[in-house]
Amino acid sequence: MAKPNSKATLKEYCLRKLGKPVLEINVSEDQIDDALDYTLQKFNEFHFDGIERVYLKHKFTQAEIDAAKSNNVVSAGPPEFKEMQNFITVPEWVISVENIFGFTDKGTANMFDIRYQIRLNDLYDFTSTQFYHYYMIQQHLSMIDFMLEHFKPIRYNRTGNRLYIDMDWGADIHDGDYMIFECQRAVDPTAYTRVYNELWVKDYATSMIKKYWGQNLTKYQNVQLPGGVTMNGEMIYNNAIDELHKLDDELRSTYELPPLDMIG
Numbered sequence: 001m002a003k004p005n006s007k008a009t010l011k012e013y014c015l016r017k018l019g020k021p022v023l024e025i026n027v028s029e030d031q032i033d034d035a036l037d038y039t040l041q042k043f044n045e046f047h048f049d050g051i052e053r054v055y056l057k058h059k060f061t062q063a064e065i066d067a068a069k070s071n072n073v074v075s076a077g078p079p080e081f082k083e084m085q086n087f088i089t090v091p092e093w094v095i096s097v098e099n100i101f102g103f104t105d106k107g108t109a110n111m112f113d114i115r116y117q118i119r120l121n122d123l124y125d126f127t128s129t130q131f132y133h134y135y136m137i138q139q140h141l142s143m144i145d146f147m148l149e150h151f152k153p154i155r156y157n158r159t160g161n162r163l164y165i166d167m168d169w170g171a172d173i174h175d176g177d178y179m180i181f182e183c184q185r186a187v188d189p190t191a192y193t194r195v196y197n198e199l200w201v202k203d204y205a206t207s208m209i210k211k212y213w214g215q216n217l218t219k220y221q222n223v224q225l226p227g228g229v230t231m232n233g234e235m236i237y238n239n240a241i242d243e244l245h246k247l248d249d250e251l252r253s254t255y256e257l258p259p260l261d262m263i264g
Contacts, residue, residue, distance in 0.1 A: 004196040007036055007189075014206040018213065027212045035208035043201055044095070044186040047255045050195075051095055054185045062175040064088060069169045086169055087162040090181070097156040097163055099182040200255065204247045211240035 004010040011032055018025050044050040071082040090097070152172070155164040163181070167173065189195035196202075217233025 004202065005193040006196060010036060010196045010202065010205060013202060014209050017202075017206045018210055025209070025213055026216050027209055031212040031216075032209055035212060036205050039201055039205040039208055040189055040195070042204070042251070043195065043198070046251050047198075047200065048257045049198070049255075050187055051184045052187055054183050056090075056094075056181045056183055058088065058179050058181060060088075060173050060175065060177050060179065065169055065173060065175065068165075086166065087164040089161050090156075090163050090183075092161050093186045093188065094156075094161070095158065095184040095186055097154060097181055097183050100152060100154055100165065101180040101182070200247065200251060204244070204251075207240050207243040207247060211237060211244065214238070214240055 002009065002013075004013045014032075014035075015025050068084070068086040068088070070085050072085055073080065074083045075081040153166040155166070156162070157164075173179070187195060214233045214235070214237025217231050218237060220231065220233065
C-alpha cells in the first residue's frame with residue numbers, strides 16, 4: 001500500500017478504505033476537499049505535531065513606525081474615542097506569538113551594567129563556585145535580560161493577523177531595526193508531506209468522507225439496487241458520527257498538549 005504523501009493520494013486512500021472501486025462512493029469532489037481541509041485544520045489546531053515553534057525575524061520600516069504612531073477614530077462621539085494603530089501584520093499561518101526579542105549587544109565594558117555587576121559579585125572566583133550556583137545565576141540573568149531589554153507587552157489576535165506591540169514607537173524602534181518573534185506556526189502539509197500519512201489524519205479524513213456519503217444516501221433511503229442490494233444511508237451516517245466522536249476524544253486526550261498553568 002502506497003503511503004499518502006499529498007492531498008490527492010490521501011483522497012484516494014480514503015476512498016479505497018471506504019470500498020472504491022468495488023463500491024461507488026456517492027460524494028462530490030467538493031465534499032471530499034471539504035472533508036480533507038477540515039481534517040488538516042483540526043490537526044493544526046489540536047495535534048501536538050500540527051504546530052512548530054519558529055523564530056521569525058522582522059525588519060521595521062519607517063512606514064510601519066509612522067503607521068503605528070497614528071490613531072484611528074473608533075467612535076466619533078461625543079465623547080470621541082481613538083485607538084492606536086501600534087500593530088504589524090503577521091502571516092496567517094502563525095497560530096500564536098509568545099515572545100518578542102530585540103537585537104542587543106550582550107558584550108559590555110560598562111562597569112555599571114547590571115550583568116557586569118552580577119557576575120562581578122557572584123562569580124568573583126569560579127573555582128570556588130558550585131556549578132548549580134552558576135546555573136541558577138544564569139537563569140536569573142536570562143530573566144533580568146528579558147525584563148530589562150526585551151519585555152514589551154504584546155497582544156495578538158489571530159483572526160485579524162495583527163500583533164500589537166505596546167511600546168514607545170518613537171523611541172524604542174527605528175527604521176531598519178530588527179525584532180525576533182517567538183511564534184507557534186501551523187505545520188504546512190505540502191512542506192511536511194508526512195502529515196498526510198499520520199494515522200489520525202487518515203482515519204479522520206475517511207470518517208468525514210463517510211459522513212458525507214451517508215448524508216447523501218439518506219435522501220434515497222431504502223432504494224433497492226439491481227441484485228436486491230439496499231443502501232442504508234442512515235446506518236453509514238451514524239457509523240461515521242460514532243467514529244468521528246471517538247477520533248475527537250482521542251485527539252483531545254492523547255494528542256493535544258496539556259495547558260501549561262502558571263505555578264506560583
